Amino acid sequence: MLELKNVKKSFTEPDGGELPILDIEDFRLDAGEQMALVGRSGCGKSTLLYVISGISRPDSGKVQVGDWDITLFTEAECDRFRAEQIGYVFQTFNLLPGFTALENVMLGMRFAGGRVDPNRAKHLLERVGLGHRMTHRPTQLSVGEQQRVSVARGLANRPRLLLADEPTANVDAGHQQQVVDMLRDGCREENVALMVVTHTPEVARQFERIDNLEEFNRAVVIA
Amino acid sequence: MSLWKIAWRSIQQRALASVLTAFAMGLGVALVVSVLVIHGVVDQSFRRGAQGYDLIVGAKGESIQLVLNTVFHLGMAPENIPYSYYDELIEGRFSRAVETAIPVAMGHAYKTYPVIATVPDMFDRLKYMGDREYEFAEGRNFDVNQPFEAVIGSTVARKLKMKVGDTFRPTHPGEDITGDAEDESHEPITIVGILAHTGTPNDRAIFMNLEGFYHFDCHQGGPGTVRQYLKGKAGDSNTTKSDSAESHAKSEESKSDAAPGLPGIDAADDHDHESPPAKLDSHEHDDAEHDHAKSPDALAELSHDARDNPHGTHHHGPTPLADRKLSAVLVCTDSDNQALGMQLRSIINEENDAQAVAPTEIISQLFDGIIGNIQLILVILAVLVVVVAGIGILVSIYNSMSDRRHEIAVMRALGASRMMVGTIILLESILLSLGGGLFGLLLGHGLVGLLAPTIAEHTGVIVSAFQFQWNELILIPGLITLASLVGYVPAAVAYRTDVAKSLAANQ
Numbered sequence: 001m002l003e004l005k006n007v008k009k010s011f012t013e014p015d016g017g018e019l020p021i022l023d024i025e026d027f028r029l030d031a032g033e034q035m036a037l038v039g040r041s042g043c044g045k046s047t048l049l050y051v052i053s054g055i056s057r058p059d060s061g062k063v064q065v066g067d068w069d070i071t072l073f074t075e076a077e078c079d080r081f082r083a084e085q086i087g088y089v090f091q092t093f094n095l096l097p098g099f100t101a102l103e104n105v106m107l108g109m110r111f112a113g114g115r116v117d118p119n120r121a122k123h124l125l126e127r128v129g130l131g132h133r134m135t136h137r138p139t140q141l142s143v144g145e146q147q148r149v150s151v152a153r154g155l156a157n158r159p160r161l162l163l164a165d166e167p168t169a170n171v172d173a174g175h176q177q178q179v180v181d182m183l184r185d186g187c188r189e190e191n192v193a194l195m196v197v198t199h200t201p202e203v204a205r206q207f208e209r210i211d212n213l214e215e216f217n218r219a220v221v222i223a
Numbered sequence: 224m225s226l227w228k229i230a231w232r233s234i235q236q237r238a239l240a241s242v243l244t245a246f247a248m249g250l251g252v253a254l255v256v257s258v259l260v261i262h263g264v265v266d267q268s269f270r271r272g273a274q275g276y277d278l279i280v281g282a283k284g285e286s287i288q289l290v291l292n293t294v295f296h297l298g299m300a301p302e303n304i305p306y307s308y309y310d311e312l313i314e315g316r317f318s319r320a321v322e323t324a325i326p327v328a329m330g331h332a333y334k335t336y337p338v339i340a341t342v343p344d345m346f347d348r349l350k351y352m353g354d355r356e357y358e359f360a361e362g363r364n365f366d367v368n369q370p371f372e373a374v375i376g377s378t379v380a381r382k383l384k385m386k387v388g389d390t391f392r393p394t395h396p397g398e399d400i401t402g403d404a405e406d407e408s409h410e411p412i413t414i415v416g417i418l419a420h421t422g423t424p425n426d427r428a429i430f431m432n433l434e435g436f437y438h439f440d441c442h443q444g445g446p447g448t449v450r451q452y453l454k455g456k457a458g459d460s461n462t463t464k465s466d467s468a469e470s471h472a473k474s475e476e477s478k479s480d481a482a483p484g485l486p487g488i489d490a491a492d493d494h495d496h497e498s499p500p501a502k503l504d505s506h507e508h509d510d511a512e513h514d515h516a517k518s519p520d521a522l523a524e525l526s527h528d529a530r531d532n533p534h535g536t537h538h539h540g541p542t543p544l545a546d547r548k549l550s551a552v553l554v555c556t557d558s559d560n561q562a563l564g565m566q567l568r569s570i571i572n573e574e575n576d577a578q579a580v581a582p583t584e585i586i587s588q589l590f591d592g593i594i595g596n597i598q599l600i601l602v603i604l605a606v607l608v609v610v611v612a613g614i615g616i617l618v619s620i621y622n623s624m625s626d627r628r629h630e631i632a633v634m635r636a637l638g639a640s641r642m643m644v645g646t647i648i649l650l651e652s653i654l655l656s657l658g659g660g661l662f663g664l665l666l667g668h669g670l671v672g673l674l675a676p677t678i679a680e681h682t683g684v685i686v687s688a689f690q691f692q693w694n695e696l697i698l699i700p701g702l703i704t705l706a707s708l709v710g711y712v713p714a715a716v717a718y719r720t721d722v723a724k725s726l727a728a729n730q
Contacts, residue, residue, distance in 0.1 A: 046726075046727065047723075050722075050723045050726075053636070055635070055636060055722045055723050055726070056722075056723045075640075075641070076640050076641075076642070079635070079638055079639065079640040079641075080638065080640070082636070082637075082638045083637065083638020083639075084638070088636050088637065090633075090636075090726070094629075094633040094636075094726075096232075096630060096633065096634070097236060097630075098232040098233055098235055098236035099232055103224060103232075106224050107224065107229070107634070107637060108637045108638065109224075110224045110229075111634065111637050111638035111639040111643065112638055116224055153637070157638075
């Protein structure tokens with residue numbers, strides 16, 4: 001479902017020099033597969049997620065999601081593809097503060113350009129245990145509840161792939177397992193491939209597949 | 224969930240800044256609306272103020288001064304014309320072109336309000352603001368046989384707390400008219416009627432009998448009279464039949480003297496305007512249709528009545544007819560023959576004795592030439608205020624962009640295109656502008672409504688909160704254009720937001 005071939009990404013340093021961030025020869029993730037991606041800070045985990053989702057373009061290589069090589073897309077096509085095919089769960093939740101929990105879930109549907117389905121949004125919120133807090137704004141929700149809204153939003157458009165960037169980093173220990181369970185159960189029920197970036201061994205250990213980016217990212221090895 | 228709603232939620236998110244920004248825009252729009260509405264109403268009222276008659280005949284000189292003084296009772300009274308000129312209009316060589324002529328003599332005042340001497344037909348025959356007839360809120364019109372009667376405008380009645388039955392003494396021209404001074408040498412004038420509110424300058428004026436005016440000490444002389452000419456009107460109850468006879472005779476005489484080739488008007492240059500019409504009292508017949516002027520007997524009686532006035536004020540007889548002067552004559556030309564009316568104006572202006580001006584033309588020139596420019600300047604200033612308010616929106620949204628970059632990045636990460644987030648920012652700008660504009664529209668009209676009583680009191684112009692001007696419609700596309708222009712900069716910032724960098728900055 002997801003295949004990266006010879007993907008390279010580097011940033012320009014203030015002195016004009018090139019700083020390699022990613023150099024991945026081959027990386028695959030099957031449809032519906034769930035995995036944890038680990039690695040030290042600065043090894044390129046978030047950059048990898050940006051490249052997979054089309055937020056950042058690789059300098060070279062191929063990023064195949066399903067039948068599409070997203071490196072060939074225009075930016076607008078990439079945006080549309082991301083809205084329709086990829087869900088995103090952020091470390092800091094990134095719920096839009098002006099919108100209710102329900103509206104935050106529906107926002108993703110709106111950006112995908114399709115029909116906004118309030119019933120599905122409500123269903124997702126009920127599934128993460130927030131059926132009674134749909135009209136609450138993010139500031140009226142606890143940290144754990146915000147992350148659960150974020151999970152529901154990530155699944156709203158029935159994506160092929162859900163990318164979760166350290167989803168438990170800002171959640172207290174008591175709620176970490178709850179978030180992981182929701183991610184895994186939700187993706188399993190919707191047959192969505194799941195890639196969770198995490199620093200937390202307890203979280204990583206729950207996945208059958210654990211990849212350490214430092215081991216297959218040649219840019220890190222070189223650095 | 225529409226982009227409008229997303230933009231609206233963003234505005235709600237920054238409620239205080241948004242309200243203040245829209246408020247600033249609203250103030251600008253309110254200023255524009257106020258200028259437009261008040262100017263529109265003033266324009267209409269000014270133009271309507273002179274309706275009811277076609278020409279003002281007065282002394283040669285500044286036509287604007289004549290119109291301002293006669294219509295709006297403003298400024299110094301112009302030079303006078305001899306009373307005999309009025310005779311020319313009603314009975315003499317101009318009579319065929321004249322339907323109604325109302326003589327007015329100005330220059331006196333009472334406590335800042337002008338006292339205008341005229342004839343009852345000022346209110347019986349003339350109309351105002353189109354086809355509206357003068358009505359009396361209290362009392363009645365003054366009687367042509369009672370020289371010391373007067374009616375007052377509604378504003379005068381309210382401001383001076385005067386009522387029917389009260390008396391006053393007008394002050395001489397040039398005297399202090401701002402205080403409470405009354406001229407004891409003038410006979411007291413009794414108020415017999417209060418005009419209903421008209422929204423014209425007449426609300427702020429006092430109208431007394433012209434005959435009484437000629438009885439004032441400052442106008443002393445021999446016997447004389449006031450004549451009204453009401454062509455085509457049957458049976459004026461205030462005049463005598465013998466008077467009708469002489470009017471008719473004079474009129475017929477003049478018409479028969481009209482030069483061939485000119486349809487009824489003889490542009491005789493050698494006419495003696497300083498003399499009363501010849502054979503004033505030599506004809507007798509009972510044609511009620513021409514029952515308009517007073518006979519010498521009636522005059523003598525009138526003078527006697529005046530001397531025996533109930534206030535017992537001593538005075539001499541009225542001004543001799545030959546010495547009488549008028550400030551102006553308000554003329555309704557014959558509506559059945561407009562060519563005659565045009566000819567009347569031309570002939571009067573070609574001669575050296577008087578001028579005839581069309582007040583609507585002068586007022587239009589005045590408005591278009593002077594007041595129109597003032598309005599333009601006011602509108603430009605008001606539009607500049609709106610533009611400054613628009614820049615305020617730009618600054619407000621632009622300043623919020625640093626806080627919102629992350630929000631925009633999240634939207635982009637969720638799949639929103641650059642165009643979409645740019646559009647949301649533009650819509651936000653448009654909502655703020657239109658919201659502020661709507662508020663300004665209501666505020667502007669509300670202010671006009673609140674100020675309406677004050678404006679009416681000071682200017683006589685009736686304004687209403689619900690008087691909309693067509694050019695207010697320009698505000699809507701104007702505000703959208705302005706909002707699009709000022710929203711472009713922050714929208715471009717949103718458009719160029721680096722998603723990965725902005726997301727990473729908040730991790």
